[in-house]
Amino acid sequence: MAAPMAGRLAALGRRLAAPARAWLPGLTQVRWSRYGPSYLEPVVNKEVNRKPLEELSEEEKTQQELKALHPIKATASNVTSSVFSDPTISKFTNMMMKGGNKVLARSIVTQTLEGIKRKQLEKYYQASEEERESIECNPYIIFHQALKNCQPVIGIYNIQKGGKTYQVPSPLKDNRKRFLAMKWLITECREHKHHRTFMHEKLSQELLQAFNNEGPVIKRKHDMHKMAEANRAYAHYRWW
C-alpha cells in the first residue's frame, strides 16, 4: 500500500530533479531501482585496475575520475573476479536451476564438465599419435562449440492475422538463439532420456554429440530451419 505511493513519490522526485524525458500525463515509472541515476556499474575485471597511469587513454582517465566521485552499485552475488568464471556457464547453470537450488545446478554442471573431460581424455590416451591432434579435451571449448552448433539461424514467430495463426519465419537475436540452444539441450536431457540415469551423464553425452554435429538437439535445430523454409510465403507478415 505504501510501496506504490513511495514509488510515485520517488518518481516525482526524480522528475523534478532531472527531467530526462518530457512529462507524459498518467505515466509513472513502474520498474525502479534503489540506486539513483548517479550510481555507476561495478567493474569486476581485475585487469582494468592494473594498468599503470601512463597507458590509460583519455576516456579511461575520465572514467577513473568519475569513479572517484560517484557511488558504485553493489555487484550481483553470482559475479566473481575469478579467472575461471564464464558467463555462458553461469547462464546455463541458472537455466538448469529448479526452485532456487543453485548448489545442485552448479554441481550438475561441474560433473558434466568433468564427465566430458574424462571421456575425451580416455579416448586421447588410447588413440595413436596422429589421432591425438584431432581429439579436443577441453570441456569448455566443447561446451561452447556444442552450443554454437545447436543455435538456430532463423526462428518462427506465431502471428495472428485474420483469425488464423501463421508461423512466420524471422531472424533471431543473439540472446534468443543462445536461450533456445540451452533450452533445447536441457529439455532433451530431462524428458527424452531414461529417468534413472544421472543428469550429468545425459548432458555430457548430449554435448559431445552436439559437438560432433549429430544427435537429437541438432535434429531439432534442422527441423526449425525446415519449418522456416516451408513457411517462406508468410515472411512478409513480419513487421519488425
Added chain:
Amino acid sequence: MLRSVKGVICQGPKLDSGYFLHASARAWLSAAVNQDVQIPAEKPRTVFRTSESNPANHAEQHEGQHYSIPLQEVKVVFPHGLPYRFQMQMKTFNESCLMVRKPALELLGYLKSTNFAHPAIRYVIYGEKGTGKTMTLCHAVHYCAKQDWLVLHIPDAHLWVKNCRELMQSSYNKERFDQPLEASTWLKNFKTSNDHFLKEIKTQQTYMWTKRESTEKGRPLGEVVEQVSPEELTLVHNLRKMVVNDWNGGAIVTTLSQTGSLFKPRSAYLPHELLGKEGFDTLDPFIPIQVSNYSQREFESCYQYYLDRKWLQHERASTEEGRKELLFLSNSNPWQLERISAYL
C-alpha cells in the same frame, strides 16, 4: 570403539616352525620394474616425477615427486583399498602415480627398522579431511607387498558396520553375527593380494577358517535382527583381536577418518576425538603420524603433474593467475585440489 578405523596388518613372512625370514624369491613382483612411462630427468619439467618405483628406495630427495606403479601390480597389490576418485583417475590417465610425502617416508622408515622379535607396533595415521591418509596407507601397503610381507588390508571398517544386507548367526559362537557378503568380498580380495602365502598358512591361523566355515554353513534366520551393535559382529570382534599387539613379527598400521564415522562431528580429526575413550584405550600405546595439507613444493608438484597429464584443461589454468587461484581455492588440501581441477 573402532568405528572410525581402517586398518592394515602386515606380518613378516613365517614358515611353519614359527621361524621367520625374508622370502628370497621376489619373482612375482620384480617383473615390469622398468618404467616406460618415466622420462629420465633431463627436461626440467619432469621434476615432479621420479623413476624410482620401489618404495623401499624412497628417500628425502624424492619428497614431493610422483612415482608410478605398473597397472598389473596395482591389480594384485590393491584389489581394494584405493580411494574411488583415485581409481577413476587411474582409469582416465591410464597410469597410477602416488606422491611421495613426508608422513609416508616417516612410516616407511619405522617399518624398515621393525624388530620382528618384539610385539607388533601400532601406528595411527590421522589428519584433517582430504589430506592424504588413505594414500599414505596405500604407500605403506605397497612397500610391504614389495618386501614380501603378508598384508591384511581392510579398506574401511565403517563398511562392515553400516548398512548390512544379510546377518547370520555365527555357528562358532551363538551370541555373534556374521556378515557373509562383506566377509566373502574381503576374503576374495585378500586371496588376490596374498596368493602365494595362502598355501603356507593353511593350518596356522584358525580364526580365519572359522569365518570361512561360518559363512558356508550358516543358515539364514527368518527375521534379521535390526538393532545389532558392533560388539556382536564377528568381523569386528576378530578385527579387534588382530589390533591388540600381543603377537610379534609385523606391524599394525591404521588410519582414522571422520568421513564414514557415525555420530562424530565433521571437524573432529584427532585420535582422541574420533576413537572415543574405549577405542583410544584399546589402541594405546601407538605411534601417531600426522598427515597435513600440501606444502608449497608438493602443491607445485601436483599442479605440474595435472598439467602434464592434461587434467587442467582451462586455458587460464596454466597461467600464474590460475595457479594462485587454485592455491587459494583449495587451501593446498589435496582432496579439494583434485575436485576443483576436475572441472577446470
